[in-house]
Amino acid sequence: MTATATYMYAITRPIAPEAVSDLRGIGGTPVRVIEHGELAALVGTVDLAEFGERPLAQHLADLEWLGRAAREHDEVVRAAARLTTTMPLRLATVCHDDDAVHARLDSVRGAVLTVLPELDGRDEWGVKIFAVADRTTPAETAPAASGAAYLTQRRRQLTSRDEWIDTATRTAFRAFGRLAEFAAASRQQTPQDQRLSGAEHPMVLNAAFLVSRRDEDAFRAAVADLAAEWPPGGVVLTGPWPPYSFVPNDDR
Amino acid sequence: MTEHLPAPQNGMSLADVLDRVLDKGLVIAGDIRVNLLDIELLTIKIRLLIASADKAREMGIDWWEHDPSLSNGKRDIAAENRALRSRIAELEATRQQAPQENQ
Numbered sequence: 001m002t003a004t005a006t007y008m009y010a011i012t013r014p015i016a017p018e019a020v021s022d023l024r025g026i027g028g029t030p031v032r033v034i035e036h037g038e039l040a041a042l043v044g045t046v047d048l049a050e051f052g053e054r055p056l057a058q059h060l061a062d063l064e065w066l067g068r069a070a071r072e073h074d075e076v077v078r079a080a081a082r083l084t085t086t087m088p089l090r091l092a093t094v095c096h097d098d099d100a101v102h103a104r105l106d107s108v109r110g111a112v113l114t115v116l117p118e119l120d121g122r123d124e125w126g127v128k129i130f131a132v133a134d135r136t137t138p139a140e141t142a143p144a145a146s147g148a149a150y151l152t153q154r155r156r157q158l159t160s161r162d163e164w165i166d167t168a169t170r171t172a173f174r175a176f177g178r179l180a181e182f183a184a185a186s187r188q189q190t191p192q193d194q195r196l197s198g199a200e201h202p203m204v205l206n207a208a209f210l211v212s213r214r215d216e217d218a219f220r221a222a223v224a225d226l227a228a229e230w231p232p233g234g235v236v237l238t239g240p241w242p243p244y245s246f247v248p249n250d251d252r
Numbered sequence: 253m254t255e256h257l258p259a260p261q262n263g264m265s266l267a268d269v270l271d272r273v274l275d276k277g278l279v280i281a282g283d284i285r286v287n288l289l290d291i292e293l294l295t296i297k298i299r300l301l302i303a304s305a306d307k308a309r310e311m312g313i314d315w316w317e318h319d320p321s322l323s324n325g326k327r328d329i330a331a332e333n334r335a336l337r338s339r340i341a342e343l344e345a346t347r348q349q350a351p352q353e354n355q
Contacts, residue, residue: 088272089278090273090276092282104282189271238268248278
């Protein structure tokens with residue numbers, strides 16, 4: 001058993017090894033290019049004491065470790081995406097050694113070469129929409145005179161809150177359609193839960209768009225128009241991201 | 253520990269990063285097997301937690317510290333999980349009776 005393993009960050013079109021010589025990845029480790037015909041993999045050497053099956057399972061449950069690794073992984077994938085067309089790999093894809101990476105590249109070569117052209121010259125953008133509304137909060141309403149009155153009042157509050165969220169969700173869905181016109185592909189993801197996100201308002205849209213760099217200005221203008229129609233803070237744009245949400249992951 | 257959770261930058265929070273690096277991206281089989289179900293469970297829990305451990309604690313959701321599958325202290329669940337997984341693999345192998353390449 002060797003004490004190290006090869007951590008894979010992304011599969012890309014060919015990258016010159018010198019292009020990543022200053023790049024650092026997980027735990028500050030150097031990033032290398034493994035060349036494989038018309039493909040390349042961005043990898044690093046990691047310690048099995050940290051990335052073996054047992055320690056890795058433990059680390060993934062440690063929010064501090066996970067948050068740091070996620071940022072470091074994302075930084076390398078971003079750097080790759082700035083250099084060439086990039087297929088991000090999911091966090092913690094670890095092979096025994098470089099030979100095993102070549103074997104993986106062989107096995108996914110066909111699929112990767114099919115998808116890469118769809119990603120050429122395009123970035124992922126995230127748009128989150130929050131149901132921001134000025135409404136009377138339950139705490140501000142007059143106290144109910146009786147238990148029954150309280151229940152009636154509470155039911156009315158919950159109903160109006162549901163209706164308000166429904167309306168915001170429908171409006172956000174139309175907004176998604178408008179923005180999708182500027183994108184080569186678009187996805188709706190599970191909204192992040194507001195009770196735990198600490199966000200002030202419920203999220204009603206968590207969308208990703210694959211946008212050609214040619215159309216970036218038009219897309220951003222459309223997001224700005226949309227933001228102007230919502231209360232302040234209602235529309236949040238993130239990006240550009242590497243195309244995480246637009247690579248196949250159907251073998252999950 | 254929450255001080256290590258960076259505030260949103262440019263509208264981009266740790267939740268947004270985790271949403272992508274855990275749940276998205278190309279999934280290929282590495283040699284170090286991170287069970288996909290483990291990752292899915294983790295993703296679901298993180299989606300619940302979303303960058304605010306303090307908020308979760310306020311709400312009495314302290315599984316992060318006490319859930320055996322997520323706390324560092326208890327290895328028995330992980331060991332049991334591994335044992336079950338290898339048992340499943342054995343059963344599958346005997347059921348299929350065909351030599352199968354370990355992917």
